[in-house]
Amino acid sequence: GESVGLHLPTLSVQEGDNSIINCAYSNSASDYFIWYKQESGKGPQFIIDIRSNMDKRQGQRVTVLLNKTVKHLSLQIAATQPGDSAVYFCAENFAGRRALTFGSGTRLQVQP
Amino acid sequence: SAVISQKPSRDICQRGTSLTIQCQVDSQVTMMFWYRQQPGQSLTLIATANQGSEATYESGFVIDKFPISRPNLTFSTLTVSNMSPEDSSIYLCSVGIAVGEKLFFGSGTQLSVL
Numbered sequence: 001g002e003s004v005g006l007h008l009p010t011l012s013v014q015e016g017d018n019s020i021i022n023c024a025y026s027n028s029a030s031d032y033f034i035w036y037k038q039e040s041g042k043g044p045q046f047i048i049d050i051r052s053n054m055d056k057r058q059g060q061r062v063t064v065l066l067n068k069t070v071k072h073l074s075l076q077i078a079a080t081q082p083g084d085s086a087v088y089f090c091a092e093n094f095a096g097r098r099a100l101t102f103g104s105g106t107r108l109q110v111q112p
Numbered sequence: 113s114a115v116i117s118q119k120p121s122r123d124i125c126q127r128g129t130s131l132t133i134q135c136q137v138d139s140q141v142t143m144m145f146w147y148r149q150q151p152g153q154s155l156t157l158i159a160t161a162n163q164g165s166e167a168t169y170e171s172g173f174v175i176d177k178f179p180i181s182r183p184n185l186t187f188s189t190l191t192v193s194n195m196s197p198e199d200s201s202i203y204l205c206s207v208g209i210a211v212g213e214k215l216f217f218g219s220g221t222q223l224s225v226l
Binding site for chain 1: 206
């Protein structure tokens with residue numbers, strides 16, 4: 001897992017600050033979006049999802065915002081903690097397709 | 113949710129050899145997929161593993177290079193054949209419970225080809 005995130009864009013934040021990770025998608029037919037967190041040596045873990053009939057969804061310390069007009073997705077993490085350090089991927093799907101298409105990913109580094 | 117076990121977790125192989133990766137799920141699932149994650153990259157879908165029929169491959173991936181088996185609803189294998197250093201990647205098994213929903217992932221197989 002050490003090779004995950006080596007060449008990805010990196011967002012560095014201080015512990016306790018809020019983090020915003022962005023993702024652009026290209027398929028206007030996509031109607032389901034997911035954020036995954038991938039820690040070193042592990043597979044992606046589901047964080048939160050949103051369907052295209054919504055523009056905002058909140059979970060525990062996380063919020064996903066969807067702007068269909070500009071095909072943009074963001075993940076907001078409140079009060080970022082060292083355990084949030086990982087690579088974050090957005091993924092999309094559209095009706096009838098079973099597999100997900102993944103975005104390029106962002107590495108989040110939380111400084112204590 | 114689903115618990116997915118992948119074996120091996122990592123391996124170092126010589127070029128020209130083949131490696132078979134196993135994926136075991138704790139429940140019966142219709143949809144199983146294999147993804148590749150090259151160093152520093154995102155996940156790319158290799159193929160959909162169909163139970164009882166041949167796998168469906170994405171553009172750029174072929175059966176001769178990545179043969180897949182799906183003998184039942186809880187198990188699949190992916191073989192990386194005639195390996196070269198360019199095949200060094202993390203290979204991930206994933207499953208879906210319902211169409212159009214999230215996927216669950218195994219921990220992956222870290223493959224290094226010398």
